[in-house]
Structures are given as C-alpha cells and as structure tokens.
Amino acid sequence: MSWAHPRLIAHRCGGALAPENTLAGLRKAAEHGYRAVEFDVMLSGDGTPVLMHDETLERTTDGHGRVAETSDAELARLDAGSRHGAQFAGEPVPTFGAAAGLCLALGLWANIEIKPSRGADAETARKVAARARELWNGSASPLLSSFSVAALEAARETAPELPRGLLVEKPPPDWPKLLHRLGCATLHCARRHAGRRLIEEAGREGVPLLVYTVNDAEDAATLLRQGVAAVFTDRIDLLAEPS
Ligand code: G3P
Ligand code: MG
Numbered sequence: 001m002s003w004a005h006p007r008l009i010a011h012r013c014g015g016a017l018a019p020e021n022t023l024a025g026l027r028k029a030a031e032h033g034y035r036a037v038e039f040d041v042m043l044s045g046d047g048t049p050v051l052m053h054d055e056t057l058e059r060t061t062d063g064h065g066r067v068a069e070t071s072d073a074e075l076a077r078l079d080a081g082s083r084h085g086a087q088f089a090g091e092p093v094p095t096f097g098a099a100a101g102l103c104l105a106l107g108l109w110a111n112i113e114i115k116p117s118r119g120a121d122a123e124t125a126r127k128v129a130a131r132a133r134e135l136w137n138g139s140a141s142p143l144l145s146s147f148s149v150a151a152l153e154a155a156r157e158t159a160p161e162l163p164r165g166l167l168v169e170k171p172p173p174d175w176p177k178l179l180h181r182l183g184c185a186t187l188h189c190a191r192r193h194a195g196r197r198l199i200e201e202a203g204r205e206g207v208p209l210l211v212y213t214v215n216d217a218e219d220a221a222t223l224l225r226q227g228v229a230a231v232f233t234d235r236i237d238l239l240a241e242p243s
Helices: 023-031 072-076 096-106 121-135 149-158 175-182 196-205 217-226
Strands: 008-010 036-043 049-051 109-114 143-146 164-167 186-190 209-212 230-233
Touching: 008 023, 023 036, 023 096, 036 096, 036 121, 049 096, 049 121, 096 109, 096 121, 109 121, 109 149, 121 143, 121 149, 143 149, 143 186, 149 164, 149 175, 164 175, 175 196, 196 209, 196 217, 217 230
Parallel strands: 008 036, 008 230, 036 109, 109 143, 143 164, 164 186, 186 209, 209 230
Antiparallel strands: 036 049
16 A cells, blocks of 8 residues: 555545635644645536535525535625634635645645535536646646546546545445446545454555544544554544654
C-alpha cells in the first residue's frame, strides 16, 4: 500500500467545527493544522458544481427545495452558515471553483466526493472531473470518489488521469474485482465495516483503505496503526496525525 497523502482528512471541509461544505470549514481545517479535506459536490439547477451533501436545501441552508432545481442566482442568496451557528451567518454555498481555489491557497489536499442528485450521476461526474482537471492543473491531483458506480465510470472517461476512489458503506465480497474494473486506486468504507480482515485484505491487495467517519482519537490511532491509510473525521479538534 502506498499512500502519499495526509492520514487525517477533515470531513465535509471542517468537520464539526464549521458549517459543512463551506469555505469557513476549509479555513477551520487549515487553522487546526489539517492538510487534507473531503467535501461533497452536486450540480445546481444551472449545472454548476457546488458544495452540497443533501439533495434538498433545508437541512444546511435557509433555502427550500431541490438543489438540482435551484438556479445559481438563487443559491448565491442562501445562508449556509446559520444552521450551524450564528457566528457563521451569511456563509455562502460555495461553488466547486471557489472551494478548489481556497484549497490550493491554503495547501489543502482534497478528496472530492461526487454526490449526484437522483439520475444525474454521469452528468455530475463529467462536470466535476472536467472542472477538477482545470482547477488543479499541474498541482497535486485531488482524489475523486463516489458511491455511484455510474459516476466513477463517467469520471474515468472524462479525466482518466485523475485518481478515483470507490466509496461504499460495506465493501462487497468481490470489492477487489469491482475496484479493478472501475480503475479505482482506493477503497473508502464506513467505520463499522473496517474490521481487521478487511484492513489485512486491502493490505494484501495493495489498496489504500480510507475509513469514515472516525471521531474518537484512540479509535483513529488504532485504525492507522493497523494499516488504514487515512480516516475522515468530524473531530478536527481531537484527532492529530500520528508522529
Ligand atoms: O467520503 C466519505 C463520506 O463523506 C461519505 O459519507 O454521507 O458524509 O458524504 P457522507
Ligand atoms: Mg462525503
């Protein structure tokens, strides 16, 4: 297994310390000494890649309805910070371009999770991969990942040079075959399915295993010691890189 990236990755930009998928989150991650972040990217109603986890706006913003049916102009008016805390009022829904620019400025390596709204798998992946290629042009390549096999296939067609990770909750028994067929470099799975057997299997296969979401410092240290390449965490205030 070769893993040349940080072993701690701030989940949804700044984990629990900032509103998810925001520029404030990226700044928080950097302030806490993090050198890697994960965020989710979906298409707006105008087809613009923006940072968003849910298909609907209600949980994280003061907007209503489906992201895929909301124009860029409407998205730009939304507050994606107040739900997390008054001190984040007015925090915008970032475009993928703005988030990429800030990652590069802050020296944050990125795992870009392609999060298609229903039925938009290939289109989302094509746009995200093409934009990622432009935005990171020449800089340390980000890692694209997705729960959607169709998205991973489309990302590969669009920008085959960008590394991809297969994201699953529970790895299927034939995961090495699937990973190979998709040309993915990494496997990402949920904490409760990252047992010793899987960690050892990933080690034998030479595949970096990334585990989400690990919020206990001791648990993270154990996983990293056992051979997990990196963990995604919300607790950027608690987890520090092993020395
Ligand atoms: O990419 C790891 C993790 O972010 C996957 O779950 O729902 O937080 O996007 P979710
Ligand atoms: Mg995610």
